Amino acid sequence: MNALAARRRHPAAIGILLLIGLFLMGAAYAAIAPRPAEAAVSSATQVDEGKQLFLANCASCHGLNAEGRATGAGASVAGPALAGVGAAAVEFQMGTGRMPMRAPAAQAPRDDRIKFTEEQITAIGAYVASLAPGPSVPSEEAVDPARGDAVKGGELFRVNCAMCHNFAGAGGALTRGKYAPALTGVAPKDIYMAMETGPQSMPVFNDTNLTPEAKRDIIAFLTAVNEEPKAGGFTLGSLGPVSEGMFAWIFGLGIMVGCAIWLGNKAA
Amino acid sequence: MMTTANARPADALRADDRPVSTRTPSAGARKIGGVAGWVDDRTGAAKGVGYLMKKVFPDHWSFMLGEIAMYSMIIALISGAFLTLWFVPSMGHTVYDGSYAPLRGVEMSEAYASTLHISFDVRGGLIIRQIHHWAALMFVVAVVVHMFRVFFTGAFRKPRELNWVIGSVLALLAIVEGFSGYSLPDDLLSGTGIRAMQGFVQTAPVIGSYLVYGIFGGPFPGEAIIPRLYSAHILLLPAVIIGLFTAHILLVAIQKHTQYPGPGRTNDNVVGFPVMPVYAAKAGGFFFIVFGVIALIAAVISINPVWGYGPYDPSPVTAGSQPDWYMGFADGALRLLPGWLEFTALGYTLSLNIMPGALILLPLVYVVVGVYPFVERWITGDDREHHLLQRPRNAPVRTAIGMAGITMYSVLMFAAANDIMAIKLHMSINDITYFLRTAFFVAPFIVFWVTKRICLSLQRADRNKVLHQRESGTIIRTPEGAFFERHEGLSEYERWKLVDFEPVAPIQLEQRVDANGVEKPLTGKDRMRARLSRFYFKDAVQPVTPAELAAAHHDGHGHEAIEAGEHAGSVHR
Numbered sequence A: 001m002n003a004l005a006a007r008r009r010h011p012a013a014i015g016i017l018l019l020i021g022l023f024l025m026g027a028a029y030a031a032i033a034p035r036p037a038e039a040a041v042s043s044a045t046q047v048d049e050g051k052q053l054f055l056a057n058c059a060s061c062h063g064l065n066a067e068g069r070a071t072g073a074g075a076s077v078a079g080p081a082l083a084g085v086g087a088a089a090v091e092f093q094m095g096t097g098r099m100p101m102r103a104p105a106a107q108a109p110r111d112d113r114i115k116f117t118e119e120q121i122t123a124i125g126a127y128v129a130s131l132a133p134g135p136s137v138p139s140e141e142a143v144d145p146a147r148g149d150a151v152k153g154g155e156l157f158r159v160n161c162a163m164c165h166n167f168a169g170a171g172g173a174l175t176r177g178k179y180a181p182a183l184t185g186v187a188p189k190d191i192y193m194a195m196e197t198g199p200q201s202m203p204v205f206n207d208t209n210l211t212p213e214a215k216r217d218i219i220a221f222l223t224a225v226n227e228e229p230k231a232g233g234f235t236l237g238s239l240g241p242v243s244e245g246m247f248a249w250i251f252g253l254g255i256m257v258g259c260a261i262w263l264g265n266k267a268a
Numbered sequence B: 001m002m003t004t005a006n007a008r009p010a011d012a013l014r015a016d017d018r019p020v021s022t023r024t025p026s027a028g029a030r031k032i033g034g035v036a037g038w039v040d041d042r043t044g045a046a047k048g049v050g051y052l053m054k055k056v057f058p059d060h061w062s063f064m065l066g067e068i069a070m071y072s073m074i075i076a077l078i079s080g081a082f083l084t085l086w087f088v089p090s091m092g093h094t095v096y097d098g099s100y101a102p103l104r105g106v107e108m109s110e111a112y113a114s115t116l117h118i119s120f121d122v123r124g125g126l127i128i129r130q131i132h133h134w135a136a137l138m139f140v141v142a143v144v145v146h147m148f149r150v151f152f153t154g155a156f157r158k159p160r161e162l163n164w165v166i167g168s169v170l171a172l173l174a175i176v177e178g179f180s181g182y183s184l185p186d187d188l189l190s191g192t193g194i195r196a197m198q199g200f201v202q203t204a205p206v207i208g209s210y211l212v213y214g215i216f217g218g219p220f221p222g223e224a225i226i227p228r229l230y231s232a233h234i235l236l237l238p239a240v241i242i243g244l245f246t247a248h249i250l251l252v253a254i255q256k257h258t259q260y261p262g263p264g265r266t267n268d269n270v271v272g273f274p275v276m277p278v279y280a281a282k283a284g285g286f287f288f289i290v291f292g293v294i295a296l297i298a299a300v301i302s303i304n305p306v307w308g309y310g311p312y313d314p315s316p317v318t319a320g321s322q323p324d325w326y327m328g329f330a331d332g333a334l335r336l337l338p339g340w341l342e343f344t345a346l347g348y349t350l351s352l353n354i355m356p357g358a359l360i361l362l363p364l365v366y367v368v369v370g371v372y373p374f375v376e377r378w379i380t381g382d383d384r385e386h387h388l389l390q391r392p393r394n395a396p397v398r399t400a401i402g403m404a405g406i407t408m409y410s411v412l413m414f415a416a417a418n419d420i421m422a423i424k425l426h427m428s429i430n431d432i433t434y435f436l437r438t439a440f441f442v443a444p445f446i447v448f449w450v451t452k453r454i455c456l457s458l459q460r461a462d463r464n465k466v467l468h469q470r471e472s473g474t475i476i477r478t479p480e481g482a483f484f485e486r487h488e489g490l491s492e493y494e495r496w497k498l499v500d501f502e503p504v505a506p507i508q509l510e511q512r513v514d515a516n517g518v519e520k521p522l523t524g525k526d527r528m529r530a531r532l533s534r535f536y537f538k539d540a541v542q543p544v545t546p547a548e549l550a551a552a553h554h555d556g557h558g559h560e561a562i563e564a565g566e567h568a569g570s571v572h573r
């Protein structure tokens, strides 16, 4: 330590300090900043493979260079431009079976029959990410419900998501046949990427809106809602008073009138 | 079975009081009798109780609908009393630290925290909460179907119009009571309901914002609304409901229950069982059935999971925010109302985008329901007392009006669920809304027409059955070689209910003459009445008269020898 102290007035010291400071800043930035850098680390062959897959499966709607294609009817598009949507969008859309879209519809529905392997999806993701930087796929740790705070997540969910997805994540209607789907059984990673990329009518919740920790809290909440024992019994789909009223009319009244008829027929 | 006959309606009131039996009672009965005697000596209650106990009650399952309402109400009262032991009607701030982990540490009102406490930390609390809520839903369901029964059978006719009006008020109070209860837990859903109510009140022209300040004791949400709703919910409304309900039941006892037409039943008697012991046993048993069914539902099916909604906070709202079903029609009206009903005149703005559904519709429905008996009575000019019910088909226009009204109400009610239908049926919420808007205006007419046609056809079928009896499909060859189809006879009993209704005809416009022999001119009112009367009765199907019956039977007499014991029908040779 003495040797260091002695040289602290060395003319080069200031330069070295500056260098160290800059390095730390850079490292901190790299750690904190959203990482569009995924594409950079993926190999050129992966990007090439991704491009081939893209041309074969997606270009018909999204254009040969993912620049988007108009249908020719007004402002509607066969598929939007994909530069900048990032690997996360591809992973979400393909991982939940939404893309490649099977048929034009109000909304690309979730579909569990996924025809692509993990590697193929990653490759297409790498290709799309290589076009322009965009959100990348989150790490396992970032989506681990065990590390999140379900209580905080519940509050965030009610403020940010319940208006579309319903208080229990049972889903809700949007205009003209669009809908916010039920969130039961959605993988934590997909929940994260949905917030990151804002598919279709869903808004994007970037890291300034909802920090990565907040996103993880929401994941913890949704996992807890899925897993908690239903205290009151069957939930009738957690759809609120409509399903309760229907139950009262059909089953409640039905059973009681049945009993009344039975009792009425019983001669004294 | 017993029949009590009464010559005139006025005497009829006490006609079924019978002399007290003189059998020597058993020891146990004597003990009870001793207590009863003690009470009677001090209150003179025996006479009234005896009167009620010996009432004769006709038996029909549809007469139990009112009982379902009564029992559900009682169950709601009992379970509600249990809830008051723990519920804290306060909007004071607190931080939850009960045993429901996903909300621990969340700031909320004391009302919400105490509801969570009842649900998770009071033994049996959750099932009582669910019993209370299911009983409330069943109460209103049963009130509504009971009302349908009374309406479609014409039980509201003189002298029961008054009871019908009491009933309408009860029905309105029941849903207000329900709404005030729904608003108490202060979870996200109930808070959204109160917020909507605040908006509705605000749409009252001129006084809206003052009213809101009055109701909330300041700007929304303030701290006063939950305590106020609480006193309405557990004190004011139940007191009025129970009072009116008692009047309702006493009127049923005093006026006697109506009965369906049938053998031996006339407008001047009641055929059935005396309350004690038969009817009381049945009714008491039925109470436990209703209680059992509600408890079973409450034990198995979750209702209003307040812990899932989270505490109320004015910024969030959840998809699928709906009121309980009985307020649905008002919510649905709001969802259907178009957005262009705002007018500006002389510098003032009159916004009717919300008010018709929010403030006018609700009382209007119950006023229309309440005045119907009087309107019908004016149109038919029928001033007689009616103790025999009508089969719905025998009043085709009334039945059709009722069905049309139910249709309108249902369209509005379904509209309140347009978002749920959209996600469950994979349809566009816009299309559903357009469809229901159209249906609101078109469907009642279609339903009216179809119902009326069905009623008239059923009436004609009844006539046919009485006159020509039932074709048995059995062809019989006589010794002379003639063929005929055997028509199976109706017994006197079967026939009774098919012919026992009154012939009707539209009121004719006739010149009236006053005391001096001067013709009174026909007023517009007379003409209106005649027109409405034609609307009701112009294509009425009349009951088979004895003469018609005799004529029809004359045809078949030739075969009575062959069809011993049965009436043979018309002969086809």
Ligand code: HEM
Residues within 6 Å of the ligand: B062, B063, B064, B065, B066, B067, B069, B070, B071, B073, B143, B146, B147, B150, B155, B156, B160, B163, B164, B165, B166, B167, B168, B169, B170, B171, B174, B245, B248, B252, B256, B257, B258, B259, B369
């Ligand atoms: C608090 C809610 C109500 C309760 C607990 C209730 C209960 C009852 C009961 C137990 C009866 C005798 C059994 C029966 O005929 O079903 C009755 C009869 C009657 N109720 Fe209600 N009711 C309620 C609401 C209504 C409503 C909403 C109406 C119509 C607007 C109505 C109109 C009548 C009439 C006219 C009778 C006499 C029926 C007859 O004698 O045939 N009630 N009610």
